[in-house]
Amino acid sequence: MTASERRPRLLYLAFYFPPSRASGVYRARATANHFAAAGWDVTVFAAPLGFLYDVIGSTDEKLLDTVDPRITVERPELDTFRWEHELQNMSWFRGTLPTVSKKFFDWREARQFPEQYVSWARSSVAKALKLHRREKFDAVLATGNPFSAFAAGWAIGKLAKIPYVIDYRDSWTLDLFKDEPAYPPKHPTWKWERRVIGKSAATVFVNNALRDWHADRYPKAADRMMVVPNGWDPDLLELPPAEPAEPATTPQRPLKFGYLGTVTTHQPVEEMAEAFRIARAHPDLAGAELNLFGHLGFFKHSHASFLPRLGLDAAGQVDPATDAGLRLRGPVSKTEVSSVYADSDVLVFLAAGGRYVTSGKIFEYMATGRPIVSVHAPDIAAREVLEGYPLWFHADSLDPEKLAQSFVEAGQAAREAGPEVRAAARRHADTFKRDTLLAPLEARMRTLVRPSTVQEVSS
Amino acid sequence: MSTPAGPVTKPRVVVIALSYKLTTRVKSYVQDLVDAGVDVDLLVAESSSTQDADLDPQVRVHRVLDVEASDITIRRIERGLLFTLPAKAFGKARSLTVGRPALKKVDAGLALTRRAQSKVSKGIHKKMFWPTFRVMRPLILSRRGQGPAVDLDLAHADRIVAADQPAVPLAWRLSRRYPGVRTTTALDRKPYVGDK
Numbered sequence: 001m002t003a004s005e006r007r008p009r010l011l012y013l014a015f016y017f018p019p020s021r022a023s024g025v026y027r028a029r030a031t032a033n034h035f036a037a038a039g040w041d042v043t044v045f046a047a048p049l050g051f052l053y054d055v056i057g058s059t060d061e062k063l064l065d066t067v068d069p070r071i072t073v074e075r076p077e078l079d080t081f082r083w084e085h086e087l088q089n090m091s092w093f094r095g096t097l098p099t100v101s102k103k104f105f106d107w108r109e110a111r112q113f114p115e116q117y118v119s120w121a122r123s124s125v126a127k128a129l130k131l132h133r134r135e136k137f138d139a140v141l142a143t144g145n146p147f148s149a150f151a152a153g154w155a156i157g158k159l160a161k162i163p164y165v166i167d168y169r170d171s172w173t174l175d176l177f178k179d180e181p182a183y184p185p186k187h188p189t190w191k192w193e194r195r196v197i198g199k200s201a202a203t204v205f206v207n208n209a210l211r212d213w214h215a216d217r218y219p220k221a222a223d224r225m226m227v228v229p230n231g232w233d234p235d236l237l238e239l240p241p242a243e244p245a246e247p248a249t250t251p252q253r254p255l256k257f258g259y260l261g262t263v264t265t266h267q268p269v270e271e272m273a274e275a276f277r278i279a280r281a282h283p284d285l286a287g288a289e290l291n292l293f294g295h296l297g298f299f300k301h302s303h304a305s306f307l308p309r310l311g312l313d314a315a316g317q318v319d320p321a322t323d324a325g326l327r328l329r330g331p332v333s334k335t336e337v338s339s340v341y342a343d344s345d346v347l348v349f350l351a352a353g354g355r356y357v358t359s360g361k362i363f364e365y366m367a368t369g370r371p372i373v374s375v376h377a378p379d380i381a382a383r384e385v386l387e388g389y390p391l392w393f394h395a396d397s398l399d400p401e402k403l404a405q406s407f408v409e410a411g412q413a414a415r416e417a418g419p420e421v422r423a424a425a426r427r428h429a430d431t432f433k434r435d436t437l438l439a440p441l442e443a444r445m446r447t448l449v450r451p452s453t454v455q456e457v458s459s
Numbered sequence: 460m461s462t463p464a465g466p467v468t469k470p471r472v473v474v475i476a477l478s479y480k481l482t483t484r485v486k487s488y489v490q491d492l493v494d495a496g497v498d499v500d501l502l503v504a505e506s507s508s509t510q511d512a513d514l515d516p517q518v519r520v521h522r523v524l525d526v527e528a529s530d531i532t533i534r535r536i537e538r539g540l541l542f543t544l545p546a547k548a549f550g551k552a553r554s555l556t557v558g559r560p561a562l563k564k565v566d567a568g569l570a571l572t573r574r575a576q577s578k579v580s581k582g583i584h585k586k587m588f589w590p591t592f593r594v595m596r597p598l599i600l601s602r603r604g605q606g607p608a609v610d611l612d613l614a615h616a617d618r619i620v621a622a623d624q625p626a627v628p629l630a631w632r633l634s635r636r637y638p639g640v641r642t643t644t645a646l647d648r649k650p651y652v653g654d655k
Contacts, residue, residue, distance in 0.1 A: 085645035087621065087634035095631030096601075098624050099594055 007041040008449045009135065011128055011156065013142040013149040015117060017046035018067050021060040023360065024169050028143055029067060030233055030434040031167070031441075035141075036068040038442045043072045043131065045124045045152075055083045060334070066235060076127045079119035081105050113148045114188045121148035121155075128156045138449040139201075140164035147172045150196040163201035163448040165441075167228070174213055176353045177266050197221045201448050204228050204441060207358045207381040228441050229385060231434040232363035236334075240342030242369050242422040254287030255411045257373070258344030260337065261361050262295045266352030268398050269309050272375045275403030277311070277324035282408045284415065290348060293329045293340050341368045345414035346407075349386075351376040358382045366429035369422045371410040375403060385432060391417060391425045470617045470651060471498040475608070477523070477600050477625035479504065481512045485622045488646040493517050495651040500611050504600060504625070505530075521611065523604040531599060537588050541580040549573040601628035613637050622646060 012035070014028035028044075036042045052059050067073070082105070087095060094101040112118045128137070139162055142153030150166045157164035173193050175182040183189045197203050197218045203225045205211040215222035257276070263269060272290075279285050296306040307316055311324040318327070332340055341347070347365045351357060354377045362382050365372050366389055374386070374394035386392045393410040395402035413421075430436075472492055476485045481503065492499050493515045500519045503509055505527045509520055524530040528538070549569060556566035613619060613633060618641040621630035627644065634642035 085643045087619075087627070087631045087642040087644065088638065090627075090631060094627075095634075096598065096628050097594065098597065098627040102624075 007039055008138040008446065009041045010035050010043070010445070011131075011137045011140045012042055012044045013124060013140065013152055014044055015047045015120060015143075015146050015149055017044055017073065018063040019049075019059040019061050020047060020052050020056065021058050021063060022056070024143070024145070025063070026233060026236070026360070027167075027169050027230060027434075029063065030231075031141070031143070031438060032071050033066075033068045034435055034438040035442060035445075036070045037435075040442075042068075042070070043074060043137070045074050045076055045127065047120065048075045048078050051078050051080065051083070055080065062334075074127060074131075076120055076123035078117065078123070079105075082116060110188075113151045113192065115146055115148045117146035118148045118151070120146070121152035124149070124152040125155045125159070128152075129159055132156075132160045132162075136160075137162055139445050141167060141445065143167040143169045144172060145170045147192075151192060154196045154199055157199065164199075165202040165204065165445060165448070166196055166200050167204040167441075168210065168214075169206065171210065171356065174210070174356060176356050179354050179356065194218065200224065202226055202441075202444055206230055207356070208384060209356045209381040213356065226440065226444065228437050229432060230358060230360045230363060231432045231437040232367045232429070233434050234367075237364055237367060238338040240338055240368055242419065242426065254289065255285060255345045255414055256343060257288060257290040257346045257348055257407070257411075258293065258340060259290065259348040259350050260293045260332070260340055261350075263292060263306060263310075263350070264352055265305075267350050268352075268375060268377075269306065269350070271398045271400055271403060272348065272350055273309065273311050273324040273326055274400040275375070276326065276407060278400055278404035279407035279411070280325050282404075282411075285408060285411045288325055288411065290324075290326045291329045291340075291344070292326060293332045295331050296328070337364075341370065344368075344370060346371045346373060346410045348372075349374050349376065349382070351380060351382060353377070353380065355379040356381055358385065362386065363429070363432045366425065366432065369425040369429065371413040371417065373403075373406050373410040389425055389428045390421050469496055469498045471500070471615065472618055472620060472651075473500045473502065473608075473611055473613060473616045474620045474622050475502045475604075475626040475630055476508075476622040477502075477504045477597065477604070477629065478508075478623045479527075480508060481514075482623065484646065486512060486514070488620075488622065488648065489518055490515055491648050491652055495648070497651045500616075502604065502608060502611070521607050523600055523607055531603075533592070533595075533599075537584070537592075541584055541588075545573075545576050545580065549576070597625040597628045600625060601632055604629045605632065608633055609636075613640060616640055618643060620644070620646065 012032055014032065016022040016025045017028050017032070018025060032042050032044050084090065109116065109118050113121060128140070131137070137160065140153045140156050142149040142164065144150050144166065153164040153166055156162070173182050173189060197214065198221060200221070201224065203214065203221060205214065205225065205227050206229055208227055211225050211227050215225055276290050280288055307314060310326050311319060311322040312326065312328065313319040316328045347368065347370045349362055349365060349372050351359045358381045362385060366386070369391070371391040371393060372386070372389065374392065376382070377398065378396040386394070391413055393406040393413070395406045397403070474485070474489055489499055489501060499517070500521060501514070502521045502523065504522070505524045506522055507526070508522070514520065528534050549572070553566060553569050553573070556562040556569060559566070608629060614637055619630055619633055619637070621627045621642070621644045630642050
């Protein structure tokens with residue numbers, strides 16, 4: 001009989017996991033893959049497929065293929081009461097007394113956890129304990145949102161007596177756009193946050209500003225808080241050549257600026273449009289275009305309100321009287337992203353929010369090695385990852401004149417930057433590869449595993 | 460030689476909305492369906508539900524009741540017991556006391572009692588009757604609405620839409636009666652309007 005090492009078992013609570021293509025899914029996918037590659041036996045608890053296909057309707061089957069096959073994915077049940085619209089599927093109670101049944105449902109949810117995914121968290125706890133009885137987990141990692149995953153992590157940790165770590169992929173109690181608490185002081189969310197952070201073995205944030213805000217509120221847990229920025233996924237991004245397909249130095253060729261992502265109401269779009277209009281007066285930017293790839297707003301009809309703000313007419317076409325050089329190119333599929341980057345000379349980092357916002361997009365931008373122009377509030381948290389990127393141009397202001405100067409400088413860099421500068425830019429981006437960033441979290445979690453639990457006697 | 464095309468059947472949707480007034484959400488849904496060429500039957504609670512609603516004339520409006528306050532027995536009884544009868548009783552009594560100096564104190568007592576009674580009646584109506592009735596109303600309308608609904612030839616409808624919470628019990632009953640017709644609470648325009 002010899003003593004052999006058993007792989008540490010991780011239970012990862014990640015509601016949004018492939019085939020979901022919600023924005024947070026990339027961090028969850030990368031985390032699970034990283035732990036599996038690092039030798040962990042990973043079990044992921046994710047949202048039920050029925051919910052992803054029938055309720056959310058936002059899925060990407062190809063993303064599922066990028067999940068490490070060694071990972072076990074379980075899908076605990078979610079009570080779809082609030083999303084059920086078909087009368088044929090409703091019970092007698094709900095069909096006959098809709099008001100009473102809704103009140104009962106709301107009451108039952110609210111007394112457990114103040115969030116609509118609590119039923120999934122409840123099923124997760126039950127399923128985790130069942131699996132734990134069969135074969136012990138060594139640690140739990142929960143990512144939010146939904147934040148009921150944190151509550152589930154806390155409950156599993158308590159009942160199974162194993163350490164748990166919570167990953168604030170998103171902000172919970174802080175409103176990122178107003179820089180103020182998202183809930184009134186007596187709201188039950190605060191009690192839950194105090195509880196889950198207080199007992200967690202580690203609490204993870206995506207940037208230092210968020211970590212500091214939480215450390216101020218929960219000083220006793222501050223030494224257990226860490227930062228794991230979002231980073232970029234080399235296996236999902238086909239990097240364009242360092243130089244644009246058609247060099248910007250080609251005489252007379254107008255420069256192509258690009259923005260990739262959804263344009264939202266919180267972003268400083270007017271300032272961007274005005275700055276670009278001013279910048280185009282500069283000879284280096286003559287005839288330059290700023291191509292917007294993505295949706296305007298999150299809803300079907302929301303694009304109408306954006307068009308005049310972007311200097312475009314009601315049909316999204318260029319209005320000669322107000323033309324600022326902006327062009328709507330529409331949404332692009334994941335497979336076209338690389339060609340968008342390849343065709344752009346300069347990337348525009350248009351971002352909403354203030355000092356707590358990093359934005360996942362910036363990591364991909366840096367990975368391309370293209371000049372980046374910042375259009376956002378000067379104290380945004382994304383600064384901390386852009387510092388040191390040699391082709392970053394920022395005005396530290398939303399004043400259109402100053403922003404225009406940044407556009408001009410970035411345009412000049414697109415024409416003049418040599419291979420060394422571009423290589424240095426890519427080297428900077430390499431430090432934000434997802435695996436590099438996840439390594440400290442994996443190391444921290446490894447320290448939480450009790451050595452006795454990974455020693456098993458085998459014959 | 461070309462074959463003459465058969466008659467094109469328009470899709471048909473039965474919308475049930477049993478709140479006291481049509482909400483903007485329901486009105487806009489019905490209008491979008493009409494604009495998309497859908498045949499719409501709208502079943503509402505009473506005649507006043509569509510008052511000032513400015514509905515498209517192509518929408519066929521049907522009613523469960525004429526006037527809910529008088530057509531539903533429990534509401535009639537409640538109004539009679541709490542308001543009409545006491546008003547009549549006090550009116551009669553005071554007609555005997557008003558203007559008679561000898562009965563001045565009795566009259567003042569009656570006026571005070573009347574005010575108290577009115578307050579109590581309003582309290583019972585607001586705090587006891589109305590919350591209970593609000594829960595029971597969809598059930599009552601689901602019983603009373605079955606007749607008018609069945610008259611709408613639901614078996615040949617594309618879908619039945621319960622457009623508000625009070626419409627759910629009636630629509631739920633109809634979903635059991637017509638399992639082949641999609642019955643939903645979703646105001647989904649997509650099948651008719653597309654992604655416009």
